[in-house]
Amino acid sequence: MSQSPPARKPIIEFRGVSKSFGTQRILDGLDLKVHYGEALVIVGPSGTGKSTILRLMCGLLEPDSGEVLLGGLPLQAEQLQRKPIQVGMVFQQAALFDSLTVEENVGFLLYEHSKLPRTKIGELVREKLEMVGLDPVLARQMPAELSGGQRKRVSFARAIMEDPTVPDDETQLLLYDEPTAGLDPIASTVIENLIRSLKQRGSCDSYVVITHQETTIRSTADRILLIYQGKVRWEGQAPEIDACQDPYVRQFFDGKIDGPIQ
Template identity: 60%
Template sequence: MAEPIIELKGVSKAFGNNVVLDEADLTLYQGEALAIIGPSGTGKSTILRIIAGLLAPDAGEVYIQGQQRKGLIEDAADPISIGMVFQQAALFDSLTVEENVGFLLYQHSQLSRSQIRELVNQKLEMVGLTGVGDRYPSELSGGMRKRVSFARAIMSNPDNVKDSPAVLLYDEPTAGLDPIASTVIENLIRQLQCTTGVCSTYAIVTHQDSTIRRTADRIVFLYQGKVQWEGSVKDIDTSDNPLIQQFFSGNVEGPIQVIG
């Protein structure tokens, strides 16, 4: 059995009177591709932000490679680096692609501009975007902006090996994309895991059936603040769990409450 790289134990989080996570447990193992699925508003993105150290739980414990995290990522460094790809790409509109991808190195390294540019070009080539470094985000398609955000997430400082991400977190990476662009992104996620050796472990939040089936090894279903089901991609079509049956059939009748 692979070693746990991230563990959430009894994690709770509320926003005002809205309890999003209710003593939730979740484990991400070394080398696996985990999909976190469930209806909208059930805390999937919240879990990613807690894992990334961008949000602190109200209760419960977060362990990163066996070490308990106290507070946020800015309070104390984790034993490994965690990269995150946000749903809307979250690029700086006033910066070029090169400046976006190399942002952290420009801000927090002693590397020369030419060295950073070379590293940026390497990462852009990995995501299939050679030659777009001088463009601005507004000049790119939605799928291209997503790939730029991937390149930024896997950027690391060669003078500090610990900066290389050991885990990548993807928040709805194919949201708003057409089926062909979605396939490009799905293939890229697997390529970054299996072919380039960039990062072998990731968690992905998604609603999209093709993305779940193409990018996940294991699936956890989050509903009412807890993990209600887990299994492999193959288990989707044979599960007798009514939550899974309703979610993948799109049926409005079932245990999942339809809002509105």
């Protein structure tokens, strides 16, 4: 009888991670895993460390204690050894370079770190713009000429840009920090659908979303973590929310003042 293959390590894992800023402890011995192929949404009240989690995941911050493992290896060692896991991040305010065109923003990684000719990079940029539902003619425009929803999608195109000269067996993890913040309901739906479609089309293997918007939570999550005071207080799936009687869940999703969240 043939044996089933061994389970793959989580794409990213926190083991007892703590992080403080000054005297304020943001994360307190946090444990979490993001599995291959998973869509994870992290929620919780403001100031509970959700964005800090993303910055730890992509190496912009280091934990005060505990470990962040990427592909089973400590994150810094993972970066140094150039293992095949690529982490892209979509920031809350898109974080585009105002002095660069859309093409230069989307192709920034390749312009800075590859030997590809500009014509080839331009082709790749137009391809990515089409993937996120934008007209390639926007490549010549400046960020200030775009709407809020267009800027968001440009930041998505930048996050999924890959160097075609690098072997294409890299695992891609995308991190989204409040991707629908400040958008109207229709624009939010467009972005939510885009998040799902990029994964379905293979532009990423797994993703993590930080959000407060309930529509984004329900439409993009395979699994949800509710964080408060630096710890996971509840874990579940979107269909469980309405019937769940956990006090943290009820207070957060019902918007109640009274409850364990102060």
